[in-house]
Amino acid sequence: MLPDQLRSKLREMIAGAESPREKAIDVMYAIQELQGWMNDEAMVEAAQLLAMSPLELEELATFYDYIYRSPVGKFVIKVCDSTVCWLEGQLRLTDYISSRLGIGLGQTSADGLFTLLPVCCIGYCDRAPAMVINKRVYGNLTPEKIDRILAQLAQKADFSGSE
Amino acid sequence: MPRLIIDEREIEVPEGTKVIDAAEMLGIVIPRFCYHEALGSVGACRMCAVKFIQGPFKGVQMSCMIEAQDGMVVSTTDQEAVEFRKRVIELLMKNHPLDCPVCDEGGQCLLQDETISGGHAMRRFPGPKRTYRDQYLGPFIKHEMNRCIHCYRCSRFYQEFAGYRDLGPMQIGDRLYFGRFSDGCLESPFSGNLVDICPTGVYTDKTARFKLRRWDLQRAPGLCNQCSLGCNTVANAHYRGVMRMEARFNRDVNGYFLCDAGRFGFSYANGDPGLWRRPLFPKIAGEVAGAADALSAARKALDDIAAKNGPGAVAVVGSQRNSLETQSMMNLVCETRGWLGPVFFFDPAMRLKTLSAVHELDGEIAVSMKQIENADFILVVGADPLNEAPMSAMAIRQAARKKAPVVTIDPRPVSLPCDSQHFAVLPKDIESYLGALILKAMGKDAASLGSESENFRAYLGSQLENFNPPESLDQCARLLAASSKPVIICGTDVTMETTPAFAADCVRLLNLCEKQAGLFNLLPGAGSFGAGLLSRTEVPTFADLVEYIENGRVRGLVFAESDPFHCYPDRARLESALSKLDFFLALDYFPSETARRASVFYPASTIFETGATFLNQEGRAQFASPVHCGGEPIRPGEHPPRVYSGLVPGGDHLPAWKALASIAGMEETCPDIAPEKFVPPSIPGFEALGYPVDGQRPALAKSGFKTQWGLNTFDKSQAPLTFELLMVEWIFGTSEFSAWSDSLAPAVLPPLMSISAKDAVRLGLADKDKVSVELAGGELEIVVSVSDRTAESVLIVPRHNGLEWQKSHDFRVFVSSEKIRKI
Amino acid sequence: MAFEYPQVLFKNRKPDRAATLEEYRQSGGYEALQKFIGGAVSPGEVIKIVTESGMLGRGGAGFPTGVKWASVPGSGAFPRYLVANADEMEPGTFKDRVLMHADPHCIIEGMTLAAYSFSASKAFLFVRPSYESGAVILERELENARQAGFLGKNILGTDFSFDIVVHRSGGRYICGEASALLNAIMGKRPNPVKPPPYATEKGLWEKPTVVNNVETLANVSHILRNGPQWFKALSATPQGAGTKLYGISGKVARPGAVELPIGTRLSEIIDVHCEGLAKGSTFKACLPGGASTRFMTADHYDIPMDFEDLKKIGNRLGTAAIMVFDQNTCLVGATLNLLEFFARESCGWCTPCREGLPYMRELLRRIEYGEGKEEYIPNLRMLCKQVWNSYCALAPGAAEPVISLLDFFEDEVRQHISEKGCPFHA
Ligand SMILES: Cc1cc2nc3c(=O)[nH]c(=O)nc-3n(C[C@H](O)[C@H](O)[C@H](O)COP(=O)(O)O)c2cc1C
Ligand code: SF4
């Protein structure tokens, strides 16, 4: 199911580790990069590469915040809902994004582009309120800034990478 | 040894004892959920909090996490500790559904007990309860996650203790979920232990679901009689049916656990309408008859034969299922009446192997399962523990968890729930590998160890001169050399006749090299040790008996808990032999073909109804108490039969040995018999002990080196492209218990013939191909399973109840390649 | 003026990019490496100097760094591992992020020297997902360090070999806890594990392992280059040692991370280095060291911000992440927010945390949303006390803001209950 190229890349990655399981998160990230989330088939294949049972991988996949076991949009918007962002108006901001995209927390927009999720403190408290979209962080958010970001993203065919 | 004070009482405990266990030694049971002696402490549930008043720890701490130390003063009743424990219970009950009225755990639930004893009765928490979706976990275990209190016992047992990887914790925080990746049967053949180990009703016994309450059950300490290990059980009965089985703690044997075959394989004993197969009524010539009539008819027929043809024309046949009582009574009857037998073995080779396994074992080298757990090197020769004696695999795993290397030498693709180094070799080569390993581990220049051992060593050396084992064996030898408590586990199923004795001598040799080596034999059945011990050398095997019948020497037979249709490899010959007999009697609880065809059938009681003594494969005498009176089951809403009838109504079933005494006219010899009256004092050690106390091993005389070397050992010949057909056991699907216990049916996998990858290439076969193997008795059709852990030149076939393996026509069979055809 | 103090960790900090290897070297970087590893100074000497410097771990617990390294048994097994903890998921904390973005080589050199001190051959730099940018920078600079011979096989031509890999987390607060972190790296469920055995004896794959915060490690090269006395002298208080990265957020005019002598007074930090409170704000309280410390009121506005002084008032320096709340902040709401975090991030291992934190959250929610009852207060107090007996330090940390809310702002809590709602929402 996984493309051969990715599979051999993953094999190489695992071979370099002290023990295969060490790469569990990296393997799942690489698969998510390609297809957004970890479906059951991907779990089974990844587990096999990692010399784990599917259950053992599931133990990890369901533990972590950034591994998705349900379909997500191309852009996963995670709005920080911890203290400083809360102090700086995160609730209003979330409502704003929610109404802009027409989705509630945990939902994906009809065009499959955006999923909206809460996230705990992302370590950008000095730029609160902040959010992270596919591992890229945006701080000092205002409604105008959010409009710009969403518009930009909607245009991008492909997105990955970091700040 | 540290001395400490708990609740104002002083106690001295062994170094390393946890405070929770120290308290228990004083009779103070500190509440706990996550702690379990077998699983160790992890400090997760926080239920075992006590107050540490003096000593190196202070304040409220977990008694499962702290080792007892000198000078500690501990209070379990301190207000703060009590309050804390009360809070823990409140927290655990926060999400509990309180569905005790519909929960099978009700009445035997640790959570119920701790909630009540902890004093939590009123719900304070104002929020809603969490709920989960349950999973399908297979035919044995029901999953009800809402009841979970997240003590992690299940996953720790399942993964860490037992070594299976398909059940575990998922999610995080209070969404924590224990289950599988997806719905499906649990892969572990030890899954039933989840029922025992879960402190609440998350995992309940599906086979017993909604049938009973703990307080409605008759419970008695029992034994599992499905393999030679003799694991201890608690049998639970209700309305004259066995409802469920639990593990009974025995430190030396099975610890806290049981395998699924043992736990769920009891339904053969039941009259439950859904499961009912067991013949409950005596029959004469196929017609239901009264018990007394059946017994006297049998007695008369056998007396007639003896009178006409001499007592030697009557033979008594038992099996590996017989209890020590039955075996002893068979012996007594044959001795007294001059009947032939008793015959305990069908296969002459198995008879030899069992006899030597039993007689070569002595108190010096015999080890228990507990000792396997503590071994630092494990060598499995000619044994497939998981299939032949499942709980022994569990013991091996415990040693492996403590870093003991595990080496297996066997033609089968032996797999264990732990890492092991496997040598796939032919049965005849097992001794060479074993011998080479021992020799290498001893080192060339080991000092002289005495003449007997020198002889043995010299013999090994000369035999192995031209034997070039793979290099990986050297590595194993180094590990063996470094060990101090190695254990050899030796099987009897696929090994050569000489192997068990050879293994015993290897253990002795190791012991002379300043090791504390031990031997652990696996025997074919629960009664095997007794059969080996009580077998007189002059008695024939069943294979001999068939000839005697054919030539008319034997004309009458008694089958006591014995079914040649299951055990004898040539069905056609068996049928014609039986038809030549004037008369045969079957005493059994299985609805076997033998029982069906018998001239007279008498329904012998099971272990559950009359109890029984067994010697397990290490010679440990253990007694199973009866748990219910037997007879016709009472169905809900019904009463016991009130109308007089000559049929067996309530508890009139006799065990095979009493029925045997009756037909032999020997009731008087043993009036309402206590076994000590007839278990022969010839069993060494029995006279000293009197009747063996439960759990004690008869001290067998020390045997010393006594191998008759060179019987089959080191046979180098091997015809090319000829395969030995090895018939083997599977955990589910090959035993008689499996055949007659519907409860096990869902766990039985279809039969597969295992061949090595190289042979597959040579034969042009691939995994999952269906083949026909031409045997003396016809074509055997079976699906192939290719494994690179199977030895070359063998075809490994289970004695599967759904497979006509009896077409093999012999116990040892060779097949040439042209007889194997892909279809 | 904000930066009148010596800058050590932040001396190469730029507004828009990380310092390069060259820039780091120009500021004296890798001199300690040359001197100690290149000069084959004994590892014991390294430990001695770091111990003498009085360096306390910057990860939150303030454990003496040299002592930790020295506890790796001399005769212990090999290989040995170092783990740099850049998980930084304690709410309010972001100083490690700024450090990684400012001067990656000072982390790399510090790690290499630390590894040398107890003969580790490999290190894992554990980074949370939202710090992907930091992970990318570090991976790039690790390669540069390797090229320059400061990392990898035979460092500086000596027979000391050591390498660092970046390990990406799947994202969970508990991964920052040292023993859970080791499980996370090994691909196991990141539940904490109680010693014994200690990680310094049996850590990653049962081999000796040291876990340090990245800020702790970043200090090492500076200590070794300039000596323990220099390091001690950096402190604003006699008992402290070194500088400290403070991360200030919330209702201040200029939130951000600043490097100051450890023990700088809170008043100075806020009034001078953050240019005072935000417009229109007056100081109501702060959390001085991240989410798992106690609310501190204006009574202690002048307190020296170091381990000892905060301990004296029953508080903790923690991660030195100062979250400032003003007169318009509902502290019940703030505490509820913290509990939402802790309850969500509880690893689920032990009962008091897994069930107790959601319990506290439920009571706080009800208080905040007008369904509170008087009896919740003693219940909360008791819970705070009891979750202290959880398996790791997460739940006790979670209890800190709650119990201090009740200690200092009980009136505000009662007002919520009596007025059946949040007075700040009205
Ligand atoms: C719940 C919890 C989370 C923690 N998170 C972090 C963290 O993100 N970063 C960190 O450096 N230390 C964290 N710690 C502290 C670590 O356990 C450990 O003490 C620290 O990394 C040791 O480094 P140091 O000695 O250099 O301070 C956390 C502790 C707990 C209990
Ligand atoms: S306190 Fe317990 S449940 Fe909470 S994070 Fe620590 S170990 Fe996990």
Ligand code: FES
């Ligand atoms: S029994 Fe001690 S914490 Fe669970």
